[in-house]
Amino acid sequence: MNRELSIEQLGSEIIRLIEKNRTSEVVLIIEELQPYDIATLFELLPGEHRPAFLDLLDIITLTDMVEELDSEEQYDVFSLIGTQRTTEVMDRMDNDDLASFLGSLTNEEKDAFLSSMDLLESTAVRQLMNYPPETAGRIMNNRYVWIPQHYTVREAIDKIRDFADISEAISYLYVIDEDKRLLGVVSYRDLILAKLDDRIHQIMYTRVISVTVDMDQEKVADVIRNYDFLAVPVVDENNKLTGIITVDDIIDIVIDEANEDIEKLSGNGRDIDFDTKxxxxxxxxxxxxxxxxxxxxxxxxxxxxxxxxxxxxxxxxxxxxxxxxxxxxxxxxxxxxxxxxxxxxxxxxxxxxxxxxxxxxxxxxxxxxxxxxxxxxxxxxxxxxxxxxxxxxxxxxxxxxxxxxxxxxxxxxxxxxxxxxxxxxxxxxxxxxxxxxxxxxxxxxxxxxxxx
Amino acid sequence: MNRELSIEQLGSEIIRLIEKNRTSEVVLIIEELQPYDIATLFELLPGEHRPAFLDLLDIITLTDMVEELDSEEQYDVFSLIGTQRTTEVMDRMDNDDLASFLGSLTNEEKDAFLSSMDLLESTAVRQLMNYPPETAGRIMNNRYVWIPQHYTVREAIDKIRDFADISEAISYLYVIDEDKRLLGVVSYRDLILAKLDDRIHQIMYTRVISVTVDMDQEKVADVIRNYDFLAVPVVDENNKLTGIITVDDIIDIVIDEANEDIEKLSGNGRDIDFDTKxxxxxxxxxxxxxxxxxxxxxxxxxxxxxxxxxxxxxxxxxxxxxxxxxxxxxxxxxxxxxxxxxxxxxxxxxxxxxxxxxxxxxxxxxxxxxxxxxxxxxxxxxxxxxxxxxxxxxxxxxxxxxxxxxxxxxxxxxxxxxxxxxxxxxxxxxxxxxxxxxxxxxxxxxxxxxxx
Missing domain, CATH: 1.10.357.20 (SLC41 divalent cation transporters, integral membrane domain)
Incomplete structure (x- = not known):
């Protein structure tokens, strides 16, 4: 039924339903939407209806939506949902998105946010923020699945099942040795076409193309663009797998770089758009x-x-x-x-x-x-x-x-x-x-x- | 062994091997390379070594390489490999790439190329070239896999196996009814996580986001970018599936559009780069x-x-x-x-x-x-x-x-x-x-x- 409605119409509908307290119907609508649509809806809602709307989102949907917002709006959401849910969301966020949000805060705010987080996740983000801006290390995320080469296809699929909530966004499995050095790569398609008892090292592709943590983000974009990859692994100086960079982030980078060139040519300061004061x-x-x-x-x-x-x-x-x-x-x-x-x-x-x-x-x-x-x-x-x-x-x-x-x-x-x-x-x-x-x-x- | 060699070094190595007629070693090197690398290698080779190099590529590798070249170089390759292999390559090429190549030719050349092709493939390309430039219809390709909704997961996987040579580039299966109208979408990951006897209609996602054939390519880019999709289905006015557009093509479009803006701002004519005369x-x-x-x-x-x-x-x-x-x-x-x-x-x-x-x-x-x-x-x-x-x-x-x-x-x-x-x-x-x-x-x- 919602297929035919525009986001604006859905927005009015949701306001109507929230005002009448028919929240279960709102949940039904939200369930059918993509994170980007939910974020657009949230932006359309007047401030008074936002808390009620956010209350209706489960933690996974909320996290996906937050990742689609810009820093200012993320801040608004966090101040509306309280410390506990904020922490849950931050623990689940892709750490490149989180690093980008934290980068927009003052040092005090940043530390306050980080201190409430799961230690493992906050350490990962802190590490990310140590890399210089516009390098592979800064834009990579840790939402990838790695497997040892002795695994069977069946074991690999079981591992994907365990990581089902993050595996949606990924396209490849990375094969590593005991020192986490990158040995090969396997795509979902390879798994589907293989037999369940095949060993990973039999089906993996070994001439893996990777980028290093210190590589400039424009170079990373060139790699993904030239090879038509959906994601590229990031390794440190010892070829140890430290993260991945996905094609959706690359599109944003390509646009940012083009905008920088245009700012250069026109002598505009940074980041002036239609909404700048x-x-x-x-x-x-x-x-x-x-x-x-x-x-x-x-x-x-x-x-x-x-x-x-x-x-x-x-x-x-x-x-x-x-x-x-x-x-x-x-x-x-x-x-x-x-x-x-x-x-x-x-x-x-x-x-x-x-x-x-x-x-x-x-x-x-x-x-x-x-x-x-x-x-x-x-x-x-x-x-x-x-x-x-x-x-x-x-x-x-x-x-x-x-x-x-x-x-x-x-x-x-x-x-x-x-x-x-x-x-x-x-x-x-x-x-x-x-x-x-x-x-x-x-x-x-x-x-x-x-x-x- | 080749991991450490740069493409330039591989190029010198290949020239040496070709000159010594040690072609089987060249084949071993090529097997480990990505299409983009093979294309780069080809561009590095002096004219005298190109025919021998092309002879060593099987038809799939040759097609993949040709898709990475620009129109002028594609023309060179076709004139080197003769009519029969050219036809084979063209029959296998993604039809958006082929349409883009044919668009660079005179009408006589275009007809000559098309007449030698498989009728089904040439009809598909001709149809594509009827859409206005810079619309979804012009940039879509027909390398997608569709299934009916009553299929089991097992049947779907069998179909992927049948289309193994094109399935590498795709990320989703499209579910259609008897009139080819789009009903749903299933990702490789969905297939992996499902049971083999599950029916497709049980696991498919039904609120499919699609674009229409006449949509401007910038709008298509916005859809892919906003939703972080790897591909988006293209439908006609009756919601009939007619093609897909993949994220790698979108990156090129985003760059082209940015370049257009810069040409506008600087009053440069179109397409002046470092190599323009x-x-x-x-x-x-x-x-x-x-x-x-x-x-x-x-x-x-x-x-x-x-x-x-x-x-x-x-x-x-x-x-x-x-x-x-x-x-x-x-x-x-x-x-x-x-x-x-x-x-x-x-x-x-x-x-x-x-x-x-x-x-x-x-x-x-x-x-x-x-x-x-x-x-x-x-x-x-x-x-x-x-x-x-x-x-x-x-x-x-x-x-x-x-x-x-x-x-x-x-x-x-x-x-x-x-x-x-x-x-x-x-x-x-x-x-x-x-x-x-x-x-x-x-x-x-x-x-x-x-x-x-």
Whole structure:
């Protein structure tokens, strides 16, 4: 019956049922839903109905739902359900999700939460949080099933049964030796196709592809993406199995990394979305804008140096924004190619050279075509061939330089291991402004006697 | 033994073995590798060794490898292995991969390839290619296993055995009625945990979440991402099962969509990466640049209208690029938030209003702070309070307008169902240039008597 109802309609229905105290019907509805739907429902409910709704969820459903919420909402849920249920939920949560929640808290809050937990689980989470952010160790979870290689298929299936509540989310069994070193991997499908008395070591796949705890999360995403894996095991320096990373987490990482690139290119501060408050959004964007304001004053100083030139030929000022703008645009185009390329490819020395040469060549082609075009436009508009020539020549030079700047600066920052966020679009644009004005007025001053 | 060797080392080893005609050893190496590794190996091999290498692959391995290559390399492989093996490979390929390959060919080539294929397979692919690009129908594949609900678990497992060569890539069995309508879903894990004599309808999950053939691929990605699915079934308007979409394809889609957004923001043409030839890259970027050149001339015309004003106070020209640049930057920041937000959220009327109001507020905060700052800077630099005031006031107004333009233009284009690529970063930047110069010189002319 619920198949046809939207989540919004289910939400109204649930509010109605809660108000009439018909809780058993609410439970029936919830039973049919996926964790994501339950989380969406929870978000739709007004604050007054939330405690009653949470009371109706059993601990497994509650945990699954909490894992779908963002940190702020998780905090709200925990404050509503009381210490005991909170502890139960935390003990059951995937420890990557829990680490991510705890990471959003102050140290005092974090310790308070951890101290109430099962020691085994809290130790696992503490260990996870010791790994640097954005590494495999930080995003792995401990919800995997391992078996020794002498097991029969029957014994393996029994073990899956014992771990039924966590096995839903997994796709492979990992085979380890007595030191927990990774020996092989077996998929559910392998188990189904094998005979019950087969030994695991007969059916396991031994050339296991794994990632190390310190591997960057982007590299982990590449492994999962290239091999079309559903999960990848994480090992320490001794090839000891320490966790797994699943494909659903990888999708989120791929999106996060793309958003980071876009923040870079647009000079937005981190994490501004449709729900960010205006003051927060403004103050995240301001640092860049203020910095650029000062750089913009440099371009002002450059122009002021050429005051005499402008005084003699005011028409030079007409082409100023066009030249600065075009240079900024080509720079951003190159920047986008480099920033995007760096995430999918490790650049070697000769690749860098080839890329810079390519962009140089692109700059020359773009520069020549746009340069000739603007020479003609300027000539027909101002009736001054020499003026057209100066504008066109400037554009050729600045477009070439703009392209190179947009390529070399992010590569250089990447090489110097400087946070590449520094090579933001606005920075390149503003630097190119300064450069292009200097070149433009420089050339104009050089040719001034022919211009008047 | 091969675990420790890198793919490059394996490549050299294979070249050595092929040259010595020790092909059985090559086969042993290949057997241990994943399709992605074999594809990487193939790409590493010089042209002269490729035919010998391809000869050593059995048809299943060859198919798996071909699916990992890009269209150009697939074409190369097909021309090397001859018509008969090509046909065998194509009959076995996932039909979404095959459709994607055929989509890169001319119509004549496509028909030639299709005509040699098994009729059943070629019909399936032709059907797929009838769906519009970027819809669920176009990206689904037919490598799924369906069962009737009266089957026992034992019968289901037998069916999986029969389809062993395709079942590796799947995670769920789909339960259908006699009209192929979707009734339920069963995971491999469900089969393992059930008894062999259980009926499928007893263990299947019935509130199946499916997508329709005409659904946009971004929406499909959202479904898989939100529900953490490994695959999602695709149904037609009568709820008839027509295909599945797997999570590995979704990761590629998520990356493609992010790249599209970045192309939008940077005004790059499509698909420029590190390997694109310079002429191709240049001509993909040129259309935007030429268009912007003409828009840039508009800003020139505006400035020329204010020639008298500039003639009287040349200092006005000093602040021109800063004002234009700052306005462009705030516009791009807003644009990035909107473009990125639109992919993750369906906007309703009241959301739009709330977003525009938020960005307006952001514009006011940013404008006031930067405006006051620049008033002071201009005053101290030029010693002219009124000039500082005009520059500052202009910046307040242009930053507010820039923010709103960066928000409203993409929203409007989205609403009008215009290809949102039109709302590129350079367009917003250049439009903001024009607007800001008009406001700046307008205000200056208004206050001209106080400025001299």
């Amino acid at each position: 205006p003051t927060v959004a403004a103050f995240r964007r301001l640092p860049w804008l203020v910095a650029l304001l000062f750089i913009g004053m440099i371009s002002g100083t450059i122009i002021s140096r050429f005051e005499d030139t402008i005084n003699q030929i005011v028409a030079l000022a007409f082409f100023m924004p066009m030249i600065a703008g075009m240079t900024g645009n080509t720079g951003t185009q190159s920047l986008a190619v480099v920033v995007r390329g760096l995430i999918s490819k490790e650049l070697k020395g000769k690749d860098v050279l080839r890329l810079v040469r390519r962009e140089l060549f692109v700059g020359v082609i773009i520069g020549l075509i746009c340069g000739v075009l603007v020479t003609l436009l300027a000539y027909f508009w101002q009736g001054n061939l020499m003026l057209g020539f100066v504008v066109g020549l400037s554009l050729v030079v600045t477009l070439i330089i703009g392209t190179i700047a947009g390529t070399v600066i992010p590569l250089l920052l990447n090489k110097l291991k400087v946070d590449p966020a520094v090579a933001s679009g606005p920075l390149i644009t503003t630097l190119n402004d300064v450069l292009s004005l200097f070149i433009y007025f420089g050339l104009a001053t050089l040719f001034i006697s022919y211009l008047i | 310079p002429t191709v890259a240049a001509f993909r970027r040129l259309p935007w640049l030429v268009a912007l050149l003409f828009i840039g001339m508009i800003s020139g015309t505006i400035i020329s209208r204010f020639e008298d004003t500039i003639n009287q106070i040349v200092a006005l020209a000093f602040f021109m690029p800063m004002i234009a640049g700052m306005t462009g930057n705030t516009g791009t920041q807003s644009l990035a938030v909107v473009v990125r937000g639109l992919i993750s959220k369906e906007l309703k009327g009241k959301d739009v209003l709330r977003l525009v109001r938020r960005e307006l507020f952001v514009g006011v905060i940013i404008g006031l702070i930067c405006g006051v700052l620049v008033t002071l800077l201009a005053y101290f630099w030029q010693g002219n309070l009124m000039l500082g005031f005009v520059v500052g006031l202009s910046l307040v107004v242009t930053l507010i307008i820039g923010t709103i333009a960066g928000t409203v233009i993409p929203l409007l284009l989205n609403k009008l169902k215009v290809d949102p690529a039109v709302a590129s970063g350079p367009l917003i930047t250049t439009l903001n240039d024009v607007l800001s110069l008009f406001i700046y010189f307008g205000l200056a002319t208004l206050f001209i008597s106080y400025l001299i």
